[in-house]
Amino acid sequence: MVEEEKKEVQVRLLDKKDIQEEENITDILKVIAPGTLLRSAIEGVQKAKTGGLIVVYNDFVQNMFEGGFKINARFTPQKIIELGKMDGGIIISKDLKKILYANVLLTPDNSIPSDETGTRHKAAERTAKQAGTMVIAVSQRRDEIALFYNKLKYVIRDTNDIIRRATTILQIVEKHKDIFDRNRMELDKEEFRKVPRLIKALLLIQRGMIILNTSETLKSYIIELGVEGTIVKLRLKELLYKVEKEVDETIKDYSRLGLQKSKKILSVLTYDELLEPDNLKQCLGVSEDSILPKGYRILEKEGIVGDDLEILVKNFKNLTSILEIDRGSLTPLFEERADEVFEMIEHVRE
Secondary structure, three states: OHHHHHHHHHHHHHOHHHHHHHHHHHHHHHHOOOOOHHHHHHHHHHHHOOOEEEEEOOOOHHHOEEOOEEEEEEOOHHHHHHHOOOOOEEEEOOOOOEEEEEEEEEOOOOOOOOOOOOHHHHHHHHHHHHHOOEEEEEEOOOOEEEEEEOOEEEEEOOHHHHHHHHHHHHHHHHHHHHHHHHHHHHHHHHHHOOOOOHHHHHHHHHHHHHHHHHHHHHHHHHHHHHHHHHHHHHHHHHHHOOHHHHHHHHHHHHOOOOHHHHHHHHHOOOHHHHOOHHHHHHHHOOOOOOOOOOOHHHHHHOOOOHHHHHHHHHHHOOHHHHHOOOHHHHHHHHHHHHHHHHHHHHHHHO
């Protein structure tokens, strides 16, 4: 069963702690995205080639620096650029609206392990770990901006480079979406003709999962781009429209394990594993090459949803049987609403 259900869904989807850390770094990337004051400030320090160290204040930071001087002034990129010309670090408020201190010496615990080589980056990493806050190190020698948060490190890339990468991935998503749409239309035809092949459903699920997985990488770029990623964001939204819904309904139609379990296993398959139809069959808990769809995907498109759809599937088992029922079969199930439901089924037949 796909490596024991993909090792029990990769130990509960890579452990919730890792997921929370990803969410945290995502929130921080929004704060330093192009177009924000903080991003303008750190890019200004980088262009000035002075290097710099910016720490976001919290209660733990108070006892982790010495020297310098108190400013308590409104945050502006210009002020940060000027203060960055001094050797010490800059402390800014948690809401990023004020510059609290400048030219301070950070004094984190030196016993905290650090993989960094430069003095500035070691201090940044240790401070971030000890205080659980965000620290930005602008390297004079490497011409690099590194963001530290708790145990995470993220190197902030050049905006133009990110745009190029995002555009390339967007083109890949577009190609997969074209294939996805063709598979969907072919599956529609086969299901209406009552001769569906499982392989067509598998190909639709396969391409949909590839689109959804690839789009996650693109979403991280969009967050990092901020206002510069607006066009890419709108195009991705257009491409993703109803893809996940279509994938979910196809899984519901053909899976014997249920939507939630099948999708969890599918979500941890690698790109190469998704390309193998036998892996997809195991994720759905099926072994045969031909299976009748329950009808969720087609019937929902025609407006039969919720309890009505569940009643039909429960009592008639598959799309073929549902499309062959007569009005009288619906009366015991829907009573005064039988005519309304029958008309919707008639519309599907036509």
